[in-house]
Amino acid sequence: xxxxxxxxxxxxxxxMGLIYALIAAGLSLIFGxxxxxxxxxxxxxxxSMFSSFWLWSLLGxxxxxxxxxxxxxxxxxxxxxxYLLIRYILKAKMLIQICATFGLSIFIRALxxxxxxxxxxxxxxxxxxxxxxxxxxxxxxxxxxxxxACLLAFFMLYLFVTRTETGxxxxxxxxxxxxxxxLGIPSNRMFALGWAIGLGCVGVAGGMMxxxxxxxxxxxxxxxxxxxxxxxxxxFGSIIGCLYAGVIIGLVESLGGLLIDPSFKLLYVFAIYLxxxxxKPQGLFGRY
Amino acid sequence: xxxxxxxxxQEPVWNTSKEIISLLGLLSFFLIVFPLFGPSPxxxxxxxxxxxxxxxxxxxxxxxxxxxxxxxxHGAFFGIGAxxxxxxxxxxxxxxxxxxLAGMLFAALVAISIGxxxxxxxxxxxxxxxxxxxxxxxxxxxxxEMVGAASGLWIPLTEExxxxxxxxxxxxxxxxxxxxxxxILSYLSVWRLSTSKIGFRLRAVRDDYQAASSLGIAISKYxxxxxxxxAVIMAPMGSLFAQYILIVxxxxxxxxxxxxxxxxxxxLGGIGNIWGPLIGVAILIPISEYTRIYFGGTGGAIDLxxxxxxxxxxxxxxxxxxxxxxxxxxxxREKQR
Numbered sequence: 301x302x303x304x305x306x307x308x309x310x311x312x313x314x315x316m317g318l319i320y321a322l323i324a325a326g327l328s329l330i331f332g333x334x335x336x337x338x339x340x341x342x343x344x345x346x347x348s349m350f351s352s353f354w355l356w357s358l359l360g361x362x363x364x365x366x367x368x369x370x371x372x373x374x375x376x377x378x379x380x381x382x383y384l385l386i387r388y389i390l391k392a393k394m395l396i397q398i399c400a401t402f403g404l405s406i407f408i409r410a411l412x413x414x415x416x417x418x419x420x421x422x423x424x425x426x427x428x429x430x431x432x433x434x435x436x437x438x439x440x441x442x443x444x445x446x447x448x449a450c451l452l453a454f455f456m457l458y459l460f461v462t463r464t465e466t467g468x469x470x471x472x473x474x475x476x477x478x479x480x481x482x483l484g485i486p487s488n489r490m491f492a493l494g495w496a497i498g499l500g501c502v503g504v505a506g507g508m509m510x511x512x513x514x515x516x517x518x519x520x521x522x523x524x525x526x527x528x529x530x531x532x533x534x535x536f537g538s539i540i541g542c543l544y545a546g547v548i549i550g551l552v553e554s555l556g557g558l559l560i561d562p563s564f565k566l567l568y569v570f571a572i573y574l575x576x577x578x579x580k581p582q583g584l585f586g587r588y
Numbered sequence: 589x590x591x592x593x594x595x596x597x598q599e600p601v602w603n604t605s606k607e608i609i610s611l612l613g614l615l616s617f618f619l620i621v622f623p624l625f626g627p628s629p630x631x632x633x634x635x636x637x638x639x640x641x642x643x644x645x646x647x648x649x650x651x652x653x654x655x656x657x658x659x660x661x662h663g664a665f666f667g668i669g670a671x672x673x674x675x676x677x678x679x680x681x682x683x684x685x686x687x688x689l690a691g692m693l694f695a696a697l698v699a700i701s702i703g704x705x706x707x708x709x710x711x712x713x714x715x716x717x718x719x720x721x722x723x724x725x726x727x728x729x730x731x732x733e734m735v736g737a738a739s740g741l742w743i744p745l746t747e748e749x750x751x752x753x754x755x756x757x758x759x760x761x762x763x764x765x766x767x768x769x770x771x772i773l774s775y776l777s778v779w780r781l782s783t784s785k786i787g788f789r790l791r792a793v794r795d796d797y798q799a800a801s802s803l804g805i806a807i808s809k810y811x812x813x814x815x816x817x818x819a820v821i822m823a824p825m826g827s828l829f830a831q832y833i834l835i836v837x838x839x840x841x842x843x844x845x846x847x848x849x850x851x852x853x854x855x856l857g858g859i860g861n862i863w864g865p866l867i868g869v870a871i872l873i874p875i876s877e878y879t880r881i882y883f884g885g886t887g888g889a890i891d892l893x894x895x896x897x898x899x900x901x902x903x904x905x906x907x908x909x910x911x912x913x914x915x916x917x918x919x920x921r922e923k924q925r
Contacts, residue, residue: 337712388904394711398658399855400903406848407896414893525723528716563731570720577713578705 304436309558310551311439315447317550319505322450323523324530324542325457326501332537333474333494336386336397340405342524344499346412346517348374348506353421353515362427367449367507374503378495386495387488412517420514428511446508453504457497458539470494474537522566526553529573535583544584548572608863619768623761632760636832638873639767640825643774644846645853645865647821650778652851653860654787655814656794658715661722663846665695665819667729667838669826674741674836677753684754688827695823696816703812719847726842740837743830754831763832770828774821779862781817790814845892852895856902858909867910872898 327341338344351373355366381404389400428442461467472480473490481487513519526549533548534541549569556568576583623632648662672694673687682690706717730738749756756762781787792800793807801807830836849872850865857868876891883890906912 331712337716385900385904392903392907395652395656395658395859396855396903396907398660398712398715399851400900402660402848402851403896403899403903405896406892407900410890410892410896414890525720528719532713532716564727566727567724570724573720574705574717577709577717581708581713 305558306555308437309554311437312443313551313554314547315439315443315550316554317547318447318450318454318543319509319546320523320526320530320549321543321546322454322501322505324527324534324546325454325539326498327524327527328531328534328537328539328542329457329461329501330494330498331531332539333470334386334390334491336389337401337528338498339398339401339524340381340408341502341527342520342522343405343408343412344374344377344520345502345506345523346515346520347377347408348499348503349510349513349515349519350412350416351503352507352510353423356423356426356510357421363423363507363510364427367504370507371500371503374499374506375496378497378499379492381499382492382495386491390491409517409520416517418517420516422514423510426511440512442508442511446505446511449508450505453501454543457501460497461539466493525566526569529569529576532573533576533583535585538583538585541583541585616772623764629760632764634874634877636760636763636767637877638869639771640829641849641853641873642866642869643771643825644822645850645857645869646774646778646862647818647825648850649854649859649862649865650781650821651814651818653854653864654782654794655790655811657811657814658711658718658851659815659818659847660715660719660851661725661844661847662718662818662822662850663842663844664722664725665699665822666826666829666846667725667841668695668698668819669823670830670836670841671729671735671741671826672823673827674743674830675735678741678743683752684827684831688824691823691827692820695819699816699819700812703815722842722844722847726838726844729838729842736837738838740835740841743834743836745834754828755834763828766828770824775862775866778821782862786810786813848892848895852899854909856898856910858911861909861911864909864911871910 323341323345327338330336330338348370351370352363352366355361355369356363361369385400385404389397392400426442428445430441432439432441432444459467461470469480469485470490470493472483473485473487477487480490526546530542530545530549532545534543534545549572552568552572553565557565560568619635622635644662644666647665648659651662652658669688669691672691673684676682676687676690677684702721706714709717729735735741743755745757746753746755749758749762751762754766789800789805789810790813792803792805793810797807826841830841833840853868853872854865855868856872857866858864872895875894879891879894902909
């Protein structure tokens with residue numbers, strides 16, 4: 301095993317990790333804001349990939365250009381999710397909250413399977429194609445630009461949450477909902493905003509991934525699982541923690557696959573989750 | 589201790605009134621004589637599925653309803669039961685009767701060894717961990733050569749129906765009684781459990797673990813006990829189902845759908861209530877089997893659409909499940925003193 305192969309694995313793990321990070325950031329934002337885990341996160345990712353795919357297939361729009369549409373669509377989907385479902389279960393027992401979002405995930409996936417069949421689809425000849433060669437290192441162009449887009453989106457999200465007034469209001473609601481309401485911050489709207497932004501992040505990741513990933517109805521499952529792991533690893537409600545956690549997961553996945561056995565990739569990541577939640581339940585950057 | 593326990597005692601959900609008991613007597617009598625009417629194989633199959641899922645949902649109800657931990661990977665114990673008995677039979681010719689016992693034991697061991705490190709996890713973290721573990725089992729069994737990897741184990745057919753090999757080729761009736769027996773056994777044990785000291789302590793832990801802990805209830809111990817009991821109830825269903833279809837493969841036995849269905853049935857019927865799972869199963873399994881007939885093999889996706897929708901509707905409108913629609917005096921024990 302040469303140094304180049306390991307370097308190659310590190311780079312591809314890093315690129316994948318940035319995508320995991322952005323997906324996890326969306327999950328973490330919602331989790332931190334209202335203490336609800338979106339078990340339908342993977343299905344939302346699947347929907348965003350299908351939106352990108354259908355815009356290409358029906359309207360001939362390249363996935364790169366349809367990203368704004370996908371983001372808006374997913375944000376709308378988030379607002380809808382909040383007003384149609386989440387609003388009613390805010391005060392319910394955690395058990396019910398878990399079952400409700402779990403039900404949403406079953407519903408979306410089964411509906412997608414019914415409407416679009418479980419076929420694998422992909423976008424032919426997207427604008428982003430081919431690879432960049434750096435010496436002996438090969439980087440797929442779509443992977444590279446997807447990672448860059450995710451990083452960009454991530455920092456925009458970070459700046460929004462920490463620097464703008466709305467972002468601060470979002471944080472205030474996350475910390476103490478009643479106190480924030482007394483200060484005139486409408487919590488219901490903040491929750492809807494949280495869902496819109498959280499799923500918007502998923503829209504960016506899904507739109508960019510359509511360039512090089514197969515689009516099928518179960519595509520989101522593993523990504524959602526990795527996002528759960530990333531949120532636990534990064535620490536409850538910590539957005540910047542998601543960035544590190546996502547990258548760590550990407551690296552573990554690709555290096556573990558290279559050095560041990562690629563068919564057990566999932567298990568390495570799950571092992572991290574169990575180690576973290578058992579020995580360091582507050583995560584790497586947890587506030588609590 | 590007293591305050592907490594009386595509080596738990598007044599809670600209606602796990603109690604059973606006299607009307608219910610007499611109703612159940614009638615129901616079990618009917619179930620026992622049902623095959624004598626010579627129903628078609630389809631109805632026997634339907635009843636077998638109802639018994640099987642009723643037990644599986646009850647197993648989930650023990651961990652989620654009684655002890656308050658949500659397991660999203662409970663299908664793993666089903667698979668463990670199926671694989672243990674089938675492997676023992678295929679490899680060593682051990683009768684499935686012993687295989688069922690071995691499966692229960694093995695499932696309990698797995699539950700305890702998973703349970704110990706996961707003690708500290710609560711709520712979402714536990715749910716996610718069980719989801720991951722459920723999937724890990726599938727991944728491992730898909731690649732484990734000793735148990736046939738992705739193609740699984742084929743249980744060799746015996747020449748004739750036999751109670752030793754638990755295979756019946758000409759009629760579904762023996763299967764019917766097998767599943768019925770386990771169904772009655774499981775419900776009686778869970779009923780016994782829910783009114784025992786362990787049951788009360790589990791509910792105390794679920795409702796307020798700090799108070800329970802301050803009263804000297806060893807929280808971790810009881811959580812593990814609940815997990816193990818739940819696994820022991822689930823495993824025999826896997827073994828029996830393996831005998832029923834005579835093939836064991838990772839995609840069927842460790843299917844994530846199993847975990848989804850047991851959760852859905854229980855929540856639909858009424859979580860935390862011993863009769864909840866039965867109600868959910870009695871409603872959903874016929875619907876699911878009929879859609880499978882009308883829509884063919886792809887019916888799976890259609891019933892899942894309804895399952896997801898029903899789950900959301902129940903969570904929003906009737907978090908206590910359909911059982912809460914029944915008249916109060918049927919589910920609540922009469923106030924004693």
